[in-house]
Structure formats: structure tokens, C-alpha cells
Amino acid sequence: MQAFAQLLVRRATAWTIVLTVLLLSLASLFFASRVDRDDDVLSFLPRENPEVGVFYDVSKRFGSLDIALVGISTDDALAPAFLTRLRDLTKRLNETDGVGYAMTLTNVDDFVADPQKGGITTDYLIGKIPETPEERAALREKVMSRDHVVGNLISADGKATLLYCFAGYGAEPKVVAQKVRTAVEEAFPREAKYWGGAPFISTYIYDVTQEDMRRLAPWAVLVIVLITVLSFRDFIGAGLALLSTGLGIVMSLGLMGALGVSVNVVLGSLPVILFALGSAYAVHILARYYPVAHEQKDPATALVQTLCEVGPPVIASGLTTVVGLLSFLVMDIAPLRTFGIFTALGILITLILSLTFVPAVIYLVRLKGKPAAAQGPARFHVWLTTLPQRRRMALGAALAAVAIASGVYVGKVDSRMDNAAFFSKNSPPDQAETFLRDHFGGSLFLQIQVEGDMTDPVVLRELRVLSDRIADLPHVSSVNHVGAVIAQLNEAMEGDRRIPDTAAKVKLLYGFLEGKKAVTQLVTDDRQRALLQVKLDTNLAAETEPLIEQIRAVTSTAIAATYAVAEAKGPRKDEVAKRARVLVTSRIAAIGRQYGVSVPEEAKLGEQLGSGKAPDASEAVKAALARFLGSEECSVELEGPEAIDKVAVALTALGPRPEAAKLTEALAEATGKPTSDTLVTDLADTVDRPLEEIWRRSEAMARAKELVAAAKITAPEGPKGERFHAAIAMALMDLDVPSVALPPSAGDAAQKLGISVTGLPVMHAGLSRSVESNQWKSLFFALGCVLLIMAALFRSFWSGLLGILPIMLTMAVIYGGMGLVGVRLDIGTSMLASLIIGAGVDYAVHLMVAWSAPDKSPLTESATTAARQTGPAIWVNALMVAAGFFVLTLGDARPLQNVGGLTAAAMVTAALATMLVIPLFARKTRYYGDGSRIASAVASSEASDAVLDTSTSP
């Protein structure tokens, strides 16, 4: 170190260093300006974590994170003026580049059966903006009768509506979110709007963090500058300390730019963290230089002495900080690893600058010395450091109590993660969550991915039974799945809202869903994977985590992981019938919940099914047949109502599946034409399938009414009651399904149904486990490395251990404090340990190096020397860092608030712990140096003339 110091105090060397640093800084400025920003919050997901990996894959596959949600609150979401604006907005968004699809009340498709002409009429749910009070009332009744619309696109009270916006392929969700926001703000400038969904939330998190950094960083720097200037009472020295740190930051950013590393939410805090941590080295050098220069008068000599005394501990403390940050490398979150690398590089750069650039400038400007302060703070430092010698027992007991209490509260640190980790209460995303929960049943979704052939009706029915079972669990508002969509489309095409019985029908219906963006959320293009979207009415981890376990239990029991298709008329017909009953009872239970109707338990319902004689449905069949024969759907025209009625009566008498010959004969008789007549043969062809369908539907409706009466179910009144009965009827039709999925028996060809539960709550659970594991790994890595460095520096394991005791106490206090005030362990706070180790051990190194007194002197003398030499630097640094980080608590970004407040507290605690714990446990008069190493070059009454201590105990 002495040779290095002697080299520095040459004019040529000093100028070379200064010019080199300036050139490097200019180059760095150029590259720093090329640093890109990366606001992909998904990049923070540790994909090696199985739960996080599944979430990531599923989100990418189904685009779950590409949906922007906008809730709009108004007096009447069905008011004409509101609807006009909503329709214009929807059209505008659907013509906006980057928006894959925007869906609102105004462009959702709807169909109604046409009782006169037959078939269906398709239109937008809101095809025409109502103009008269009657039209308004009719529209309200129509919209509110659509069970799949209420609670998804319009609230039950009609005072809120929801816009779904799917980002287009390759579109940047953040850019899409901005376009959506602009369009919505222009369309609805006065209404309250709530921005939900991943694009808005991730944008909020990134923007608010960046905004906080942009707004608060200057104040943090100002506070740091003020504290530095007040501490040194010398503008040149203070400026030099800050300049060297600033250059270190510029060079780090330049390195990132040169290597093409983008700035993310975490890396965005690098300047502040580097400013806080990196300024310590220059501070220590300057703090030591002033009194030495005051005594030596010659700056060169003073510099050499300063560097010889402070250089090794500065290097050691710098290396411990670097190691603390490099411990991020053991984490499984890529951006944190990048953060660790570049912050460590930044620290290394500031360390090098403090040992080269700072001395070079000091030498060139011939910075004047100052006497060591003996009053005020200096007296406090000495008082504090000697306190353990004066009040050993009391202080020991107090520190033990603090450690024990902290330990108790450390155990209470909650590592469960939910959205509260990312944004504060009443922040825009929090308000959006509240709005969505209050008006639309929730904003948080669990997803269940099912792998299997989604064109097979038996698989779709398994999907549905899983959905019905899950819908029964607490905190589940609703469950949506592709089976429901297929059933709805089947109603349009066949007339029955149920999953069709054949794969051919299902495949055909899928054809009509091509290009429907909303459907891509439910099934993949190859129809081999489906997603159950489970809406939750809570976002609290304490409620979602138990629910996840319940859902996992349901997924393992409700459907079989391997199955074989068993036919209703095959050898396993009894098992098929039993399974069909399960499908039906679970469906009826789910229908009951959907309509808010109490239904008997599934077991009791099962007893009611099929009991008694099938009710007579012939009148209903006759009426339905007459409607069909008179409709435009019937390809054969019959002349007049009488002819139609005759044919209807004749067909009804035949039952659902008459033989072809009997059908022709009956039609011939009813029409009064020969069996060979074209009218008769065409009619026989045409009515064949409708006859069977009408019988089945009419019988199911009669059975539904009978079941509702027998089971004493109080059905809703009016149209809702009709829909309820129809839904029960559709469920009952599944008693006659031709095949179901059963666990394979011997010889069956088994097929698999892969199930994985995922979604934000599962991802949060996985992430919290990852964070917890990262915490421990990085903590042990950092502590181990720091212990090694300390042991090497002091040539003693025990001395090394003494050096890390203050940071251990600091961590206990900080994590205990987190447990006490309820701050959770999350991505941000998990960085604390490494930061505390990095910065906190710095104080211990300096104090122990300066801990020096002649042999056999009382320890108070060593303590006094250490306090005088290092107290100012330690406290200046602690207060600088604390003040700098505390400023971050004044922002809106929850992660920055937590990290800022806790780091500020940690720095003050670390300084305090260093000045109390080391003196408390110190048993030697010196821990570093041999006392003769610098004597020949520099004579100083306060120099560390200690002997290199190789003792094996503290």
C-alpha cells in the first residue's frame, strides 16, 4: 500500500489518473445515454421455480397478462348517451393498431330465438341505441337477462361497465395500455375510471417507481450533499467525495450501455444505491486525511499516511460490499442477478476511484487539513464506543434483550406475497381492484390448465364438472371455461345450451369460434389445452393460499388424471350412468349457486334423479313441432295452420325415434298424399332430427319442473325462473349422454388429463417461496464470504466473527422490525440483507482497524482511538445513506418505500451496533497492524501503530 501511495503522490501520476478518469467518464456518458429501459415485470419471475414457470408458460400461451381492463362508473351504464360514447370508443379501439380486440357491452354478440320464423337472430347485444323510454326499458331487461354479461360487462346495479382490451400479437402491452387510456379519457372525461389488468398494473409499478426516482433522487442527493458538506465543512472535500461517487455511477451506467444491459425497475435504483454505498470510501479517506494533513502540513506525506492507514480497510470494506452484492448471483431472479453484478461493479469502480482519483485530486489541489474535532459529535462517538466498558453488564443485557425480542419478531415476518407487495392501499391499482371486486365479483383470477382433447365431449364435460365443483368453494365468484362457450354456441345452432354429444359437432362449433380473441383465453388453437378462469372475490394471500390448496384437492378428486371413454350402452353402462348422475348433480348445484337458489345436497339430488315415471311431454312436443313446421327453418312448406297442426299431431304420436316407414306412413296420412309423394319424402327427411330434438328438450323441461317441485326448490319468479328451469333441463339432458370419461379398467386405452393450478395467487406463493429461498441463500453466501474476508484481514477467524456480529444484530433488528410493523418479505425487502451486509460491515472493518492502543492499555483507550479515527466517517456515512434512502419513503412506490425506510433504519442501526457490539466483545487492544509498518514513512500520534494481531479470540 505504501508503494502504491508513494506512486500516487507524483504529479505525473496524479495528472494521468485525473485525465484518464475524465476520458473514461466522457466515454461512459456517451454509452450511458444509450441504456434502454425494460419494463417487463414478467422478467422478475424466477422461471426455475415450478409454480412461477407454469404461470409464465400459461400466461404466454393464453395471453392472460395481455388484457387491459377499464372499469367505468356512471349513473346509468345503459343510458343512450353513455352507450353511444361507449360504442364509439369500442369501435375506435378496435381500429387502433396494437389492440387485438376490445370488448364492451356494445359489441358483444347476442342471439335470440325467433319464435315466428324459427332459427335465431344474431346481433350485437346493443344493436341500436334506444331512443324512447320503452326502448330503454326493453334494452335494460334484455341486457340484465344475459347471465354471462351481468357481472362481466355490466354490474348488477347497471352503474358500472367494464372494457376488456386484448393486446395484439407482438404489441407492447404498455404501449397498448397508454393508447387505451388516451382513448378512454377522451371518451369519458368526467366519469370515474379504474385501470386494471396486467398492462395497467405493470405500467403503474414501473412509472410510479421511475417517477419516484426522478422526483426524489435529486432530494436524496441534496440531503446527502448537505450532510457531507456539513460534516466536512469543506466544499472541495465534500465535492470531491460526491464527484468521485458520481463518476462511479456514470461509469457503471456507461458499462451497462456498452454491454447492452437495459434498466429495469430494480436497476433504476442503482444510482441512488451506488451514491449511498459508494460514497463511503471517499468519505473514509477524506475523514482520515483532514487530521493527518493538519498535523503533517505536507499533503503528499499526509496522503501516503492516510492511504497506508485507511487503504486496507477501505479495500476490505469495499470487497465485503462487493461480495454482499454478488450474493445476488445465487438468486433465481434474473434482474436481481443483473442488479447484483452491476451494483458490485459500480462499487468496485467507486472503490478504485476513491483510492486513485480522490488522492490524485487531493494531491493536485493540495487540500488543506483540519484538526480532528474533539467536541460535539466527536465526544458522542467516544462516549458511545466506551459505553460497553463502562456499562458492560447493563448494555450486554439490553443488547441481548433487543436480540431476543428481534428474534421473536423475525419469526413473524410474513413471506406470503400478494398485490400489497407491489402497490399501496388507495393507489390506482388498489382502487381498481376494489372497484372490480365490488361491481364485478373480483379482479384476481386463478387459472387451471387442463391438457386433453378439447374437441372430445367427454373431456369438455369433465372440464365442466371441475368448474362446477370449484364454483362451490369459498371466495370463488365465477368460473369460466371453453365448455360453457361451446354450450352457448350449441344453443345457437342446436337450441340446447349444453355440450354437444359428438366430437363432430364440437369441432364444427369450434370453427365458428375462429378468431374470437376472448376464446383464446380459454382454449389453445390446437384445442389440446384449456384454461378454467376462476374469479376470486379476494386478493389477500391469507385467503387465497388456503383456497389454492382446496382447489388442488378438488382437481385431484373431481376428475380422473387418466381416463377411458366408456359408452352408455357398453359393458360399463352402470358406471356410465353413475358418472352421468354426478355430472348432472354437480351441474344443478352450480346452477343453484348461479341463480342464488338453495338446492339440496348433491347426494339427495341424485336420489331424486330418475325416480318415478317420466312426465308426459306430448303437448309441449306438439306445440314445438307446430312452431318448427311453420317456421322458415323447415325446408318443406305446408299449406296453412291446419295442415301443420295435423302433421304435428301425427308426428307427436310417433314418439322421438320412429322407424322410417312408420314416419312416412304417418306423414302421408296427415298430408293426405301417397308415401311416394315428394312432399312426404322431403318432410320425412326434414323432420327426422328435429323430432328427436324436440322430444328430448320437451321431456327434459318437464323433468326439470318435476324435479324442482319434488326437491322443494324455490325457483326464481318470472323470466329468471324460466331461465333457471331451462338450465336445469339442459343439465338433466346429460343423464342420457352417450359416453363419459371413467377411470380406465384393464384393457382400456387410457388417455391423460393433465391439470395444473396457476394464476397470480399461485405465482405469488411460488414467488414468495423463491424470495424466501433467495434470502437465505444470499444471506449465507454473503455472510460466509464476508467472514472469510474479515478473517483474512484480521488473520483470525474469531476476529472475523467479531466483525460480523454488528451486522447480524442489525439484521435481527431490521427483520424483527419488519415482523413488528407488518412489512412483508418480498423482492424488494429480500435485497436488504445483502445491502445491510455490504454497507454495515464497512463500519466494523474501519472500527476494528482503528481499534488500537499500546499493549496492556485499558480497552477504553482502544475504543477512544477507534471512535476518534472512524466515528466521524461512520456516522457521516450512516446518516448520508439513511437520509438518502429515507427520502424514498416519501414516494408512492410501495417497494421503494419499504426498501428506503428499512435501509435507512438499517444504516443507523448498523452504525450504532458497530459502536456498541464490537467494544462490548472486544478483548484485545488492537486487531490490525504491527505498529511499525508505517512508522518510517509517517509519524503520527494517532496512527494505527498496532501490531498485526494473529490471536484466535476476539
Add this chain to the structure above:
Amino acid sequence: MSRIFRGWLSASAPLLAAALMWAGHASADAPGDKALKGMDEAMNRAKTQYYEYEVVNQEPGKAEKKMALKVWIKGEKRLTEFTAPADMKGTKVLILSPTQMYVYLPAFGKIRRIASHVTDQGFMGLAFSQDDLANQMYAPLYDAQVASDAAAEMKLVATAKAGQTVPHGKIEFKVAKDKNLPTEIKYFNAAGNHVKTETRTTYDCQGNVCSPQELKMVDHTKGGHFTKMIRKAWKVNEELSDDLFSKRSLEK
């Protein structure tokens, strides 16, 4: 005012009025409108047509999808039968009027009457909307102006006639002057943004009826989503029975 002059004025007034009326008429039937009418006429010369198309649909980020269909056209009536993919094979769509449609689904074995009022959306994931495919007459809906007129090609800018509700706010046509048929159609929304482009390439003719061998529609608002309709067979003015366009024929 002299008597002679008053006499001249009274005599010339009707002539002046007639001239002004004629001038107004001339403005409504400007070269652009005339060209648009001419294009409409050239596109609608056939009495009947039969096409076989291969349809290639490419949504961004997804695998290319192919369909095949046969189309019979007679006046306003149109019968379409899907021949591929296998899931859709045998599906028939009979359109008797813009809102009157019958669908025959082979798996269901029955006809479904669908009165559709949703015609401005792409169907079955295609970039073409029903409006795009159905609209073959522009002059009744749009006023046109000649934007440029070169030797081989004319560019028309069509905007909605007053009081007309139209699917597109503005349409730009590039018209090949030799056949009087569009080679490129750019669709703009009400805000004036260019949203879609349709290209019709490689026209060939049977008699005075010409048809492009390929139609391609690109949706610029959906990341370049496009649909190509490649003509595989084409017959013009062959006898097509009215029975073909009946519900009963759907079931056969």
C-alpha cells in the same frame, strides 16, 4: 333598364336556370362518379358465377390456416359450401339477402336459420368481413373523385354519400383502366385512418366478365393479419337453377 334588356333577361332567365340545373347535375355525375359506376358495372356483369377458392388465413403469431370453399352466385343469392378443413366439410351457407342466412351443419343434420345483423366483423377469423365480401356495388353508397389518372391506372377516392350509412368512412380504389376493375382497395375508418387494404391481382376474363385470381385482405389494425382467397376454378354465366339456392338443397 332598357326594355330590350328586360326582354332579353326574361327570355334568358329560364335558359340560365336550366344551365345552372344542368351544371349541378354535371357535378353529381363528375368523372369520379362515372368511373365508380363504370367499375361497379364491370364487376357485376355476370349473371351467374361459380368459384372454387382456397382460403389462406394468417393471423400474426399463429400458424397459417387453410380452408377451401365452393361458391355459387346468382343475383343477390349466394351459396357457399366448405370443402375443407375436415371439421367444416359439408357446411353450407345460403344467403338470400344481406340479413337472411341459412346454415346447414352436417354434424347436426339440420338447417339453422340465422338472421344476422353483425356484418362488420371478420367471420371465422378471416380478415374479410361479411360487408367486405358482400359489397360489390359502390356507386349507390359513395361519391367518388378522381385523385389521379394515368395511362393504365386511375385512382379514385370515394366518400360516403350524404345520409348513407356505410361500413367505411373512405375508400381509395386503384382501377386498372383496361378492364375498369379495382386492383387495390384501401379502406379507411370514420376518423380517416387506413385500416385495411384489399388487393385483387391477376385478372383474367371470360367474355366481358373478368375476375381476379387472388384476393388478399390485410388488416393493418391487427398487426398485418391477412386472408388470401386463391381462385382454383371459375365458371361464368352457366345455368344455375333457382333450386340450388333453396333450403331443401342445403340438406342434399
